[in-house]
Amino acid sequence: MPAVKHYEHYLNIINTGLESLTFPEQPASLYEPIKFSLDLGGKRLRPVLLLIANELYGGKEKEALPAALAIEVFHNFTLMHDDIMDKAPLxxxxxxxxxxWDTNSAILSGDQMLVWAYSLLSGTNEFYLSQAYTLFNETAKGVCEGQRWDMDFEQLEKVDDLQYIQMITLKTAVLLAASLQMGALLAGADEFEQKHIYQFGLNLGISFQLQDDLLDVFGSTADVGKIQGGDIVANKKTYLWIVAHKLANDENQKQLLHWSSNKNADQKDKIRAVKKIYETLGIPALAEERKSYFYMEALKHLDQLSLPQEKKNILQGLAQNLMDRIS
Amino acid sequence: MPAVKHYEHYLNIINTGLESLTFPEQPASLYEPIKFSLDLGGKRLRPVLLLIANELYGGKEKEALPAALAIEVFHNFTLMHDDIMDKAPLxxxxxxxxxxWDTNSAILSGDQMLVWAYSLLSGTNEFYLSQAYTLFNETAKGVCEGQRWDMDFEQLEKVDDLQYIQMITLKTAVLLAASLQMGALLAGADEFEQKHIYQFGLNLGISFQLQDDLLDVFGSTADVGKIQGGDIVANKKTYLWIVAHKLANDENQKQLLHWSSNKNADQKDKIRAVKKIYETLGIPALAEERKSYFYMEALKHLDQLSLPQEKKNILQGLAQNLMDRIS
Structure with missing residues (x-):
């Protein structure tokens, strides 16, 4: 029997761990937004990946937990600051x-979350501390760069699809990859294993984000708190948008420009029309193809791991579940 | 001869170290604000204190440098985010x-500076790494709390002078204290020495901030980029403001309220009038008394150190210089 439990098991560990974090009572204006943010819940995908990778390599859950919580707190810090920058209401x-609260609160409580993430990471076994910090630092740098590229792209008229892949690699994929590597590292896995599990996560993360872009437009149901077609409404430069603008003929270009520049357009009309153009141009199939490419790349790296096949199957099953989600 | 060089020597090391940091070229929108911020110069007081403490305890400059740069980058991160929150133009x-640039740039480049500070700290000798990270983490948490109290106080009608001392302890003093402790720690000084050099720095830092409050109103010349009496113009709740409001009789209260609520008042008139009230109430002498109290506390901790007297004299001379500044 593979030595791994259900997703729920890990999710519970993470949620229990987050609940047991003891933030000071004061200043309440600093810590209330942090608690609020961590209480919002979610899949806790990154720390769960960390714990699973750790268990697959024979690590001890308790020793991996500080780093897992650090990564989840870090992730929520990025959401808090990204939401300011993106002017996200929900x-x-x-x-x-x-x-x-207000922007200043989101800035400062976010800063404190970043510090807190590092502080949690300090709870890591001293033997691995230096490597853990290095991995965490390089990852955090990448995530900030990814967010910057994302903001820069929103100001550009045209973005290349390769540039887009590089951006989502930094903004989304490196943290998933680092979570897996951290789990392996803390279980004593060697560099070869760490490298390939990182690459597995990196390619999976890219695939995951392309799936996200697709689901926003072509998913069957909307995720909690998200509007179906929200990316279209916001003129967000997703993979679909970028490839559509690359392939569109003059008439399609004109139509896309019409919908993106018309601020008074009915949202449903706009979503329907842009979706239609995407379909005419064969964008969903192209995006699916890209998504599959990175998914297959992920599996190649999975194959390289020295883990027994039954353990690899667990990671593959998890990857498959991520890609099979419908919202 | 005491084994310590002139301030300029350490300043040069820090400035050379900062100049040699190699930030990526891209995304330029992320790294240009960071370079701009670090190029602004300044006294580099915190990293210089770190290097001096390190040298006094027989440490190696090269091994202390990464932590010194980390602390300076961290300090500049706090300035970048504080400036957003305070709406500071200059x-x-x-x-x-x-x-x-814009607020988003200041948020994100600030975030990246915080990450970069941690990344620099990773360059510390592995033997001290865990202790160095713990000291840095606890300090950073304190600094964020201090900034939060400062913002909260601006919204309150009344602030107690003890609360104010606690706020500046966190916002300003803990980083000066931690810089000295870090220098001692990285030279292998024991816990007793670390504790007392920390307390020396903490009390000196409080004294330093009270001096700042005094200089804003009663200094002879304005610091570069600062307006003489700027705290009065901005109705900032400094130590002077707080004690004045505590001691003012009804007539003085009315006058203070008049000047703080009158947005069209001539700045020079306002400064002159409030300064006069402060003098009538004997505020400068009270603030000087408080300042001296913390300065003497600092010297008591200095006295506890096991360093030879000539080395203690160096720290005392440095402290004296800080307190003797006229702007």
Whole structure:
């Protein structure tokens, strides 16, 4: 029997761990937004990946937990600051911190979360501390760069699809990859294993984000707190948008420009029309193809791991579940 | 001869170290604000204190440098984010990052500086790494709390002078204290020495901030980029403001309220009038008394150190210089 439990088991560990974090009572204006943000819930995908990778390599859950919590707190820090920058009103169906409190609170509580993430990471076994910090630091740098590229792209008229892949690699995939590597590292896996499990996560993360872009337009149901077609409404430069603008003929270009520049357009009309153009141009199939490419790349790296096949199957099953989600 | 060099020597090391940091070229929008911020110069007081403490305890400059740079980068991160929160237009006579670029840039480049600070700290000798990270983490948490109290106080009608001391302890003093402790720690000083050099720095830092409050109103010349009496113009709740409001009789209260609520008042008239009230109430002498109290506390901790007297004299001379500044 593979030595791994159900997703729920890990999710519970993470949620229990987050609940047991003891933030000071004061200043309440600093810590309330942090608690609010961590209480919003979610899949806790990154720390769960960390714990699973750790268990697959024979690590001890308790020793991996500080790093897992550090990564989840870090992830929520990025959401809090990204929401300010993106002027997002909602997160998981609730007001964002800068809306519920104010921008200064979201800046400062976010800063404190980043510090807290590092502080949690300090709970790591001293034997691995230096490597853990290095991995965490390089990852955090990448995530900030990814967010910057994302913001820069929103100001550009044209973005290349390769540039887009590089951006989502930094913004989304490196943290998933680092979570897996951290789990392996803390279980004593060697560099070869760490490298390939990182690459597995990196390619899976890219595939995951392309799936996200597809689901926003072509998913069957909307995720809690998200609007179906929200990316189209916001003129967000997703993979679909970028490839559509690359392939569109003059008439399609004109139509896309019409919908993106018409601020008074009915949202449903706009979504329907842009979706139609995407379909005419064969964008869903192209995006699916890209998504599959990175998914297959992920599996190649999975194959390289020295883990027994039954353990690899667990990671593959998890990857498959991520890609099979419909919202 | 005491084994310590002139301030300029350490300043040069820090400035050379900062110049040699190799930030990526891209995304330029992320790294240009960081370089701009670090190029603004300044006294580099915190990293210089770190290097001096390190040398006094027989440490190696090269091994202390990464932590010294980490602390300076961290300090500049706090300035970048504080400037957003305080809506400050200028820093050292130049536009602040959120003015020169925009708020999002100042948020994200600030975040990246915080990550970079941690990344620099990773360059510390592995033997001290865990202790160095713990000291850094606890300090950073304190600094964020201090900034939060400062913002909260601005919204209150009344602030107690003890609360104010606690706020500046966190916002300003803990980083000066931690710089000295870090220098001692990285030279292998024991816990007793670390504790007392920390307390020396903490009390000196409080004294230093009270001096700052005094100089803003009663200094002979204005610091570069600062307006003489700027705290009065901005109705900032400094130590002077707080004690004045505590001691003022009804007539003085009325006058203070008049000047703080009158947005169209001539700045010079306002400064002159409030300064006069402070003098009538004997505020400068009270603030001087408080300042001296913490300065003497600092010297008591200095006295506890096991360093030879000539080395203690160096720290005392440095402290004296800080308190003797006239702007």
């Amino acid at each position: 997160r998981r169906g609730k007001p964002t911190v800068h809306e519920k | 820093r050292r006579g130049k536009p602040t990052v959120h003015e020169k």
